[in-house]
Amino acid sequence: MSDEPVKGAEASAYDAATGAMTERLTDDWSIVVRSAHRFERFRSPFQLVEVHDTASFGKLFRLDGHFMTSEKDEFFYHENLVHLAAVTHPQPERALIIGGGDGGSAEELLKHPSMKSVTLCEIDLAVVDVARKYLQNVHRGALDDPRLTLKIEDGFAFVRRATEQYDLIVLDLTDPGGPSTPLYTADFYRTCAARLNPVAAMTLHLASPVAHPARVREGLACLREVFPIVTPYLTSVPLYGGLWMMACASSTLDPKGLFAREVDRRISQRALPHLQYYNGDMHRAALALPNFVRALTA
Amino acid sequence: MSDEPVKGAEASAYDAATGAMTERLTDDWSIVVRSAHRFERFRSPFQLVEVHDTASFGKLFRLDGHFMTSEKDEFFYHENLVHLAAVTHPQPERALIIGGGDGGSAEELLKHPSMKSVTLCEIDLAVVDVARKYLQNVHRGALDDPRLTLKIEDGFAFVRRATEQYDLIVLDLTDPGGPSTPLYTADFYRTCAARLNPVAAMTLHLASPVAHPARVREGLACLREVFPIVTPYLTSVPLYGGLWMMACASSTLDPKGLFAREVDRRISQRALPHLQYYNGDMHRAALALPNFVRALTA
Numbered sequence: 074m075s076d077e078p079v080k081g082a083e084a085s086a087y088d089a090a091t092g093a094m095t096e097r098l099t100d101d102w103s104i105v106v107r108s109a110h111r112f113e114r115f116r117s118p119f120q121l122v123e124v125h126d127t128a129s130f131g132k133l134f135r136l137d138g139h140f141m142t143s144e145k146d147e148f149f150y151h152e153n154l155v156h157l158a159a160v161t162h163p164q165p166e167r168a169l170i171i172g173g174g175d176g177g178s179a180e181e182l183l184k185h186p187s188m189k190s191v192t193l194c195e196i197d198l199a200v201v202d203v204a205r206k207y208l209q210n211v212h213r214g215a216l217d218d219p220r221l222t223l224k225i226e227d228g229f230a231f232v233r234r235a236t237e238q239y240d241l242i243v244l245d246l247t248d249p250g251g252p253s254t255p256l257y258t259a260d261f262y263r264t265c266a267a268r269l270n271p272v273a274a275m276t277l278h279l280a281s282p283v284a285h286p287a288r289v290r291e292g293l294a295c296l297r298e299v300f301p302i303v304t305p306y307l308t309s310v311p312l313y314g315g316l317w318m319m320a321c322a323s324s325t326l327d328p329k330g331l332f333a334r335e336v337d338r339r340i341s342q343r344a345l346p347h348l349q350y351y352n353g354d355m356h357r358a359a360l361a362l363p364n365f366v367r368a369l370t371a
Numbered sequence: 372m373s374d375e376p377v378k379g380a381e382a383s384a385y386d387a388a389t390g391a392m393t394e395r396l397t398d399d400w401s402i403v404v405r406s407a408h409r410f411e412r413f414r415s416p417f418q419l420v421e422v423h424d425t426a427s428f429g430k431l432f433r434l435d436g437h438f439m440t441s442e443k444d445e446f447f448y449h450e451n452l453v454h455l456a457a458v459t460h461p462q463p464e465r466a467l468i469i470g471g472g473d474g475g476s477a478e479e480l481l482k483h484p485s486m487k488s489v490t491l492c493e494i495d496l497a498v499v500d501v502a503r504k505y506l507q508n509v510h511r512g513a514l515d516d517p518r519l520t521l522k523i524e525d526g527f528a529f530v531r532r533a534t535e536q537y538d539l540i541v542l543d544l545t546d547p548g549g550p551s552t553p554l555y556t557a558d559f560y561r562t563c564a565a566r567l568n569p570v571a572a573m574t575l576h577l578a579s580p581v582a583h584p585a586r587v588r589e590g591l592a593c594l595r596e597v598f599p600i601v602t603p604y605l606t607s608v609p610l611y612g613g614l615w616m617m618a619c620a621s622s623t624l625d626p627k628g629l630f631a632r633e634v635d636r637r638i639s640q641r642a643l644p645h646l647q648y649y650n651g652d653m654h655r656a657a658l659a660l661p662n663f664v665r666a667l668t669a
Contacts, residue, residue, distance in 0.1 A: 100427075101404060101405035101427050102402075102405075105402075130400070284609075311582075311613050314402075315609050316607045316609070348662055349661070349663045350663065352662055352665075354659035355661055358655070358657075361650075363649070364646055364650055365648065
């Protein structure tokens, strides 16, 4: 890690004079959030790591100049990334997270009382370090849960040599472009599929169907090369500019198989705490696709 | 109308040097879209009117420095503002739009084959003029439909002296702050309610449940003073930063009464053309509320 000045395109995403942090959705469409205070801005061996304080989002975490998550909007992303698959699974016991060093996905997985072990494989120790220091309201202690095993290593390498089988694999990755690029391939998905139990699912986020339709289409095509059941679904993430596409991929599990009432029954039976977004109605709502998204994901 | 330079807070929302147009969701959270070309920027007697060309949104229309609509994302707003109520109505024949001078809501209403008359009451002729000139892809000719009657006058005054009864009233207004401020009151809603047929509904947009929770809460409280059935629902509008709350208010009609299959049956029976968003699943999905929105709208 070093605190050297950041140059080039990344630097333009943070204006030290005004505190403006810019996330580009397209060349001419951005989300801008103003930093009230810069807690951290340093280069890890893998990426530029930042933590800022903001009025609208609380503590806000960025990697390579991209918004990752924040105290106030993390639930939009993490609850949706995890629970559609985790609730569809009748009894998830072993889960693997690739990426997700902020601990937000681990927290959601560990809400399920059947969960015996969550392995979190994060390439960048710096992410876990800043999460421990600043993002308590994102991981809520999950990084120190006795059921959590932390592996600091490359996700692809880890999955390739793994021998364990999982009920859930959660790809909680940065967008393609940085260190996560090789993890957006059918090759990687195939390697993950080999690590899934017969009744199991992998979930991941794809992109904005409005700003990045090609990424959504290509992502789903890769998944469909590998998995017989690929279920695209939608959520809204304020820091990502609104609608965001996720997917659940499996050989056996389809979130569409659960009606709202059954989802609510499982939420209640498992006593899932602190759900700010997810409920039975929202499970079904996430699976409903506007006509333009149906066309994109067909 | 004049083309004099614009000063003060409004001016800061458009940077002529870079073309950056800023929409503030909160003091520290904004959407920025870059203008590739400025077609219009002038003061009407009521507000600052702008039309820009943009790569991501096509032609983009602003009032007083706020994004109103665009060629590419107008369907998120207009389809949702109109069809949940219009499809719930068994046979809408007479509709009133307050505001909506861009013609987008009129176009959606006129898709319903039972519709005999749509009255569009817009305070600002300049809005209709720029829509006719630039926003063909928003109104698609609805402004010249023989079933449309255009009134250029204050909406409150129009509704107060009106004697007609309507099946649908659509409040397609700018956010409170500008000329629309008196139209966000229980007083105005009561005046509208008096103009509704026994089987009828009024729809309107409220605000972002994430960025403006107080506005959502106050808006629903005003509606509930007047209408026995107030149904809040959610859509996502890219230009507005994501999740956006709308509501359907009525004495008799509740969009929750329609299952997805019945919505799809009506869409097909009425042969509603060019729906890019709305379908039976999305009707139900719009009515599903995340836990934090349930708490906000309870």
